[in-house]
Amino acid sequence: MTTEATNGSDFIRLDDVGKVYYRGKEPIEVLKQLHLTMPEGAFEALMGPSGSGKSTLLNLIAGLDSPSSGSVRISGQELGRMTEAQRAHWRSQNVGFIFQTYNLLPVLTAAENVELPLLLTRLPSSERKERARVALRVVGLEDRADHRPDQLSGGQQQRVAIARAIVTDPKIIVADEPTGDLDRTSADQILELLVRLNRELKKTIVMVTHDPAAAERATIVRRLDKGALI
Amino acid sequence: MNLATVALKNTRRNLFRTALTVLGVAVAMLAFLLLRTVLSAWLVGVEYSAKDRLATRHKVTFIMTLPKRYVEDVRAIKGVESVTWFNWFGGRLPGKEDQFFGSMAIDPPSFFQVYDEVSLPEEHKQAFLQNRRGALVGAVLARQFGWKVGDRVTLEGTIFPGKWEFIIDGVYSAKRRSMDESSFYFHWDLLNQTVPVPQQEQVGWIASKVPNAGQAATVAKRIDALFEPRDIQTLSMSERAMNTSFLGMVSTLLDAIQIVSGVILLIMMLILGNTIAMGVRERTHEYGVLRAIGFLPRHLSLFVLGEATIIGLLGGALGVAIGIPLINGGVGRYLEENMTGFFPYFRVAQQDVVIALALSLVLASLAALVPAYQAGKLQVTDALRKLG
Numbered sequence A: 001m002t003t004e005a006t007n008g009s010d011f012i013r014l015d016d017v018g019k020v021y022y023r024g025k026e027p028i029e030v031l032k033q034l035h036l037t038m039p040e041g042a043f044e045a046l047m048g049p050s051g052s053g054k055s056t057l058l059n060l061i062a063g064l065d066s067p068s069s070g071s072v073r074i075s076g077q078e079l080g081r082m083t084e085a086q087r088a089h090w091r092s093q094n095v096g097f098i099f100q101t102y103n104l105l106p107v108l109t110a111a112e113n114v115e116l117p118l119l120l121t122r123l124p125s126s127e128r129k130e131r132a133r134v135a136l137r138v139v140g141l142e143d144r145a146d147h148r149p150d151q152l153s154g155g156q157q158q159r160v161a162i163a164r165a166i167v168t169d170p171k172i173i174v175a176d177e178p179t180g181d182l183d184r185t186s187a188d189q190i191l192e193l194l195v196r197l198n199r200e201l202k203k204t205i206v207m208v209t210h211d212p213a214a215a216e217r218a219t220i221v222r223r224l225d226k227g228a229l230i
Numbered sequence B: 001m002n003l004a005t006v007a008l009k010n011t012r013r014n015l016f017r018t019a020l021t022v023l024g025v026a027v028a029m030l031a032f033l034l035l036r037t038v039l040s041a042w043l044v045g046v047e048y049s050a051k052d053r054l055a056t057r058h059k060v061t062f063i064m065t066l067p068k069r070y071v072e073d074v075r076a077i078k079g080v081e082s083v084t085w086f087n088w089f090g091g092r093l094p095g096k097e098d099q100f101f102g103s104m105a106i107d108p109p110s111f112f113q114v115y116d117e118v119s120l121p122e123e124h125k126q127a128f129l130q131n132r133r134g135a136l137v138g139a140v141l142a143r144q145f146g147w148k149v150g151d152r153v154t155l156e157g158t159i160f161p162g163k164w165e166f167i168i169d170g171v172y173s174a175k176r177r178s179m180d181e182s183s184f185y186f187h188w189d190l191l192n193q194t195v196p197v198p199q200q201e202q203v204g205w206i207a208s209k210v211p212n213a214g215q216a217a218t219v220a221k222r223i224d225a226l227f228e229p230r231d232i233q234t235l236s237m238s239e240r241a242m243n244t245s246f247l248g249m250v251s252t253l254l255d256a257i258q259i260v261s262g263v264i265l266l267i268m269m270l271i272l273g274n275t276i277a278m279g280v281r282e283r284t285h286e287y288g289v290l291r292a293i294g295f296l297p298r299h300l301s302l303f304v305l306g307e308a309t310i311i312g313l314l315g316g317a318l319g320v321a322i323g324i325p326l327i328n329g330g331v332g333r334y335l336e337e338n339m340t341g342f343f344p345y346f347r348v349a350q351q352d353v354v355i356a357l358a359l360s361l362v363l364a365s366l367a368a369l370v371p372a373y374q375a376g377k378l379q380v381t382d383a384l385r386k387l388g
Helices: A054-061 A084-094 A110-120 A125-138 A154-166 A184-200 A212-217 B003-010 B015-048 B069-075 B108-114 B122-130 B139-145 B188-194 B213-227 B239-249 B251-282 B284-292 B297-338 B350-376 B380-385
Strands: A012-023 A026-038 A043-047 A069-074 A095-098 A172-176 A204-208 A220-225 B053-058 B082-088 B102-106 B134-138 B152-157 B163-174 B183-187 B205-209 B234-238
Touching: A012 A054, A026 A054, A026 A069, A043 A054, A043 A184, A043 A212, A054 A069, A054 A172, A054 A204, A084 A095, A095 A154, A110 A125, A110 A154, A110 B003, A125 A154, A154 A184, A172 A184, A184 A204, A184 A212, B003 B297, B015 B239, B015 B251, B015 B297, B015 B350, B053 B213, B053 B239, B069 B082, B069 B205, B069 B213, B082 B108, B082 B188, B102 B188, B108 B122, B108 B183, B108 B205, B122 B134, B122 B163, B134 B139, B139 B163, B183 B188, B213 B234, B234 B239, B251 B284, B251 B297, B251 B350, B284 B297, B284 B380, B297 B350
Parallel strands: A043 A204, A043 A220, A095 A172, A172 A204, B102 B183, B134 B163
Antiparallel strands: A012 A026, A012 A069, B053 B205, B053 B234, B082 B102, B082 B205, B134 B183, B152 B163
């Protein structure tokens, strides 16, 4: 694993990043020689039409995928040189995920869903529970701790998902269409929460969205088309 | 909460499907336990057989008879304490032909000497000894047909045709499990004097008692050696050996039972494997999410294996919980009462319970191996794309 010192402006740094998928033997170039830096504490939105490569870019930043060429460095760490297991460990400590469809485990309560990432740590059970409770308080759902996902509204489920994303105190939060399944009011509440996480807890947030209202909350909006930043 | 409780909670995701799978495993384990008990019961039958009694029969087959005079020859052999003889009668109750029971012609005085575990009131015993038309029936048989002392019973002969009328003089019970309580005995004299001349003075087999089990083999050799130069040779063996050889005769059946047990377990494994594989397919996206937040492939494999073993163990435990009272209290009791000769003790053995539970666990794990491997090798981005 390679770690290099960074200045604050290139907390997230992508150099010459390309990503090619194969449909059978046919190569499909999803990202083309992309250069990108994001400072620590940024709140950036990635916009673009479907197939523009924004989700692929998000996956690379989150360490879910590795580039076909170029390098992805987060806080000086070169993700491409990590093994699968090292990347998983890195993700568990550094990245919080928010998905469009919340993706909570239906058999677990809200508190248990939030506690889930902490099972990968050595924290004692009482400490895990306490952290999950605090995370739920941050998103305003402490009183719904014992509710299962099907007993919560869409907005509440997404807030539980946000609590799950912040419970390990990650540096980065990646959000893939976090308001895509929500009505306007709920969407605004979620966006407000993300803004608070960015401003008050200094989380670096990278959000993929189609929603201009959501993008407005970000400090920087980047647009992609055909695998390139425009 | 820990990883195991997550696996446990996952089993509640589709309760109906889980319940059906658990029930499927339980039924398979119940069938397995029943078949294992049949096998154990066969062997227990051998265990309970008397070790100090010998049976001497025609060397060629059970069906062929021996001359009655052989009885006195056996009695004279050194080491033989007492001797009696039997003829298989094969009687059936008219109108109840489907209800099988053993019926044999015996010599009552010597029978009571050799089979000292037979127990009945002295006055009934004396009545039977003196009544040529008398019959001695086992307590289980008497209960089955509602017979009591003094009743007249007519049997239809299958080997010796005609209607044979008897008066029940005694109902016996057995002091030891070496004898069943479901046989019908009557006087050999009656049979001998009724059958055509060529069939007279013939016996089915000779039973002799030796002072101790240690001498049984030597005495058996002496008996067979005595008749070796004669026209009709004999085959003698201890009652235990006879039962063992009978087991040998049905070894194919026992092998078949073993195979059926294996097939049942294989089917159980496939059902469980299919259920688990369905679960893995349905949760591909969810596994992608878990992988995204840092869970490793081995964690996902453990979730799958954990879920399978929980279902397997629940099913195994349920099968055992249903099986023990059903076999011990129902099927077992019936077989012990009605087929004591074959199944003197038809109960679930502790070791079979342990084997059933262990198999539930092992087979469930094996059934989940492929789905667990598939879950473990999922690519995060592919899995996330499945639904999103």
